[in-house]
Amino acid sequence: MSLEVINTPILATIQDKGRFSYSYIGVTNSGVMDEYAYLHANKMLRNPLDSNIIEISFSNVIFKVNKSTQIAITGAICEIFINEVPKKSWQTYNVKNGDIIKIGKILEGSRVYLSVSGGFDIKKDFGSNSTTIKEKLGGLNGDKLNKGDILFFKECEKTFNVRLKSEYIPKYEENLELRVLLSYQEEFFSKDEIEKFFSNTYTVTNDFNRMGCKLRGEPIKCEIDGIISEGISFGAIQIPSDGQPIILLKDRQTIGGYPKIGSVLSIDCFKLSQVKPNTKINFIPISIQEAQKKLKLFYSSFM
Amino acid sequence: MIFKIASVDSLIIYFGSEINQDISTKVKKAYLSLKQLNLEGIIEIIPSYSSIFISYDIFKYDYYSLKNKLENSINLDFETDISDDILTIDTYYGVDVGLDLEDMSLKTKLSIEDIIDLHSNKLYDVYAIGFLPGFAYLASVDEKIAVPRLATPRKIIPKGSVSIANTQTAVYPQNSPGGWNIVGRTAMELFDKNLESLSPFFVGQKIKFNPICKEEFLNQGGVL
Numbered sequence A: 001m002s003l004e005v006i007n008t009p010i011l012a013t014i015q016d017k018g019r020f021s022y023s024y025i026g027v028t029n030s031g032v033m034d035e036y037a038y039l040h041a042n043k044m045l046r047n048p049l050d051s052n053i054i055e056i057s058f059s060n061v062i063f064k065v066n067k068s069t070q071i072a073i074t075g076a077i078c079e080i081f082i083n084e085v086p087k088k089s090w091q092t093y094n095v096k097n098g099d100i101i102k103i104g105k106i107l108e109g110s111r112v113y114l115s116v117s118g119g120f121d122i123k124k125d126f127g128s129n130s131t132t133i134k135e136k137l138g139g140l141n142g143d144k145l146n147k148g149d150i151l152f153f154k155e156c157e158k159t160f161n162v163r164l165k166s167e168y169i170p171k172y173e174e175n176l177e178l179r180v181l182l183s184y185q186e187e188f189f190s191k192d193e194i195e196k197f198f199s200n201t202y203t204v205t206n207d208f209n210r211m212g213c214k215l216r217g218e219p220i221k222c223e224i225d226g227i228i229s230e231g232i233s234f235g236a237i238q239i240p241s242d243g244q245p246i247i248l249l250k251d252r253q254t255i256g257g258y259p260k261i262g263s264v265l266s267i268d269c270f271k272l273s274q275v276k277p278n279t280k281i282n283f284i285p286i287s288i289q290e291a292q293k294k295l296k297l298f299y300s301s302f303m
Numbered sequence B: 001m002i003f004k005i006a007s008v009d010s011l012i013i014y015f016g017s018e019i020n021q022d023i024s025t026k027v028k029k030a031y032l033s034l035k036q037l038n039l040e041g042i043i044e045i046i047p048s049y050s051s052i053f054i055s056y057d058i059f060k061y062d063y064y065s066l067k068n069k070l071e072n073s074i075n076l077d078f079e080t081d082i083s084d085d086i087l088t089i090d091t092y093y094g095v096d097v098g099l100d101l102e103d104m105s106l107k108t109k110l111s112i113e114d115i116i117d118l119h120s121n122k123l124y125d126v127y128a129i130g131f132l133p134g135f136a137y138l139a140s141v142d143e144k145i146a147v148p149r150l151a152t153p154r155k156i157i158p159k160g161s162v163s164i165a166n167t168q169t170a171v172y173p174q175n176s177p178g179g180w181n182i183v184g185r186t187a188m189e190l191f192d193k194n195l196e197s198l199s200p201f202f203v204g205q206k207i208k209f210n211p212i213c214k215e216e217f218l219n220q221g222g223v224l
Helices: A035-044 A191-199 A266-272 A288-300 B021-037 B063-073 B101-108 B112-120 B214-219
Strands: A002-005 A012-015 A053-056 A061-065 A069-082 A085-087 A091-095 A100-116 A150-152 A175-182 A202-208 A212-216 A236-238 A246-248 A260-264 A280-285 B002-007 B010-014 B042-047 B051-056 B086-092 B123-129 B136-139 B154-157 B161-165 B168-171 B176-178 B181-185 B206-212
Touching: A035 A053, A035 A069, A035 A100, A035 A266, A175 A266, A175 A288, A175 B002, A191 A280, A260 A266, A266 A288, B002 B051, B002 B063, B010 B063, B021 B042, B021 B051, B021 B063, B021 B123, B051 B063, B086 B214, B101 B112, B101 B181, B112 B181, B112 B206
Parallel strands: A175 A280, B086 B206
Antiparallel strands: A002 A061, A002 A150, A012 A053, A053 A100, A061 A100, A069 A085, A069 A091, A069 A100, A175 A260, A202 A212, A202 A280, A212 A246, A236 A246, A236 A260, B002 B010, B010 B051, B042 B051, B086 B181, B123 B136, B123 B206, B136 B168, B154 B176, B161 B168, B161 B181
């Protein structure tokens, strides 16, 4: 009753909603980078919404199925083959003993999600299966998936398959608008600098991983170089002394000492986590009332 | 207490804008008070040098309702005696593990023995925990040995390394890249998945380093 990893993936990890209430001792929240794709995968399988999932960040991952189950594949648009037969993303599939699932080239977007009915049976570290490699927590022994890893699950009967309506399947475009809540050290950025931040276009660099996303563009000046280290939120935008914004994501440090101009709305960070380097980014301001309304709407749509 | 928005579902409370014991004590009191209130819908509480970060469930609170609630319920008006609880960290200060002792001796014009004395004679406060699980920022190191971070960080600082960066000192709970000056090593486990408390540190606690010889370090399970 398992899925076996057949090749050596560059970066595929077990994730779930994240690891909460341990930040006070330095344990990061971790969790899936794109909650939209994650929640849909679990919803399509009628799984509890916080079930674990495989997050695949680079092309070419092969699994062998050892028992019948239903899987869902969402996220980045990619080549999918089940026993060499091409399949589409944002759908569920019944698979059985001996089937080979191959996630080939990632075409649009950058992170693919694969879940199984009922989730994988993996012991949790502090209430979560999310893998944070630098902390050696989650997944199987705190590491990414490796060749020969076996992921157990409970067998499930063949059942009807579902496909997400096309209007709900996101398009991963070359331009992305991120809504920003001015916050933290905003008072140390002059009106002109804030104006600059919202009126210029930034480019996603190769410095982009589960910890954060570094941008390149018109430098933003902060009146102070550093601050006393403090707690960092998901989506926080650090402005180091070179003026190039860094958006902090799921594997961010819990505390840090760079000034922050604000925070990207979390649901927009999910979109950011699917873009490729060189994507153009624009920031637009949002109020706290509006931001909280949008966030509630997002999660309500999955309940 | 100054409240600010941190993100769509988090806020930060500032208790001052410098690093000192007075402000740290306020942070500690507010943190204890928050733990005692045990409010439903509070997800993370991260105390640091002069602030407390709080993330929350927006289906339970909006920013203003939580700010209001906290302003009216956080209590700083009590005495704490936690700081009497001193955690001693046995440390082997040999040059075979204190990889920067010789360099520091050149920079500070102090003998290695003096550096060890200055480091181990002081009582430190835990100001913040972060960077890595169980990594505690301790202060303040004697100015005479307050050397800045290495110009080029090491790719790997060995687990248990006792280190200095300016007036801060810390122990690396696991192998990690880092730029702090290494003065010794401890065999103490600083982040243990199998223990209920996970980490022996908490903000506001007092720490003392106790010099031990190589033999004792090895007996305690230390690795060279």
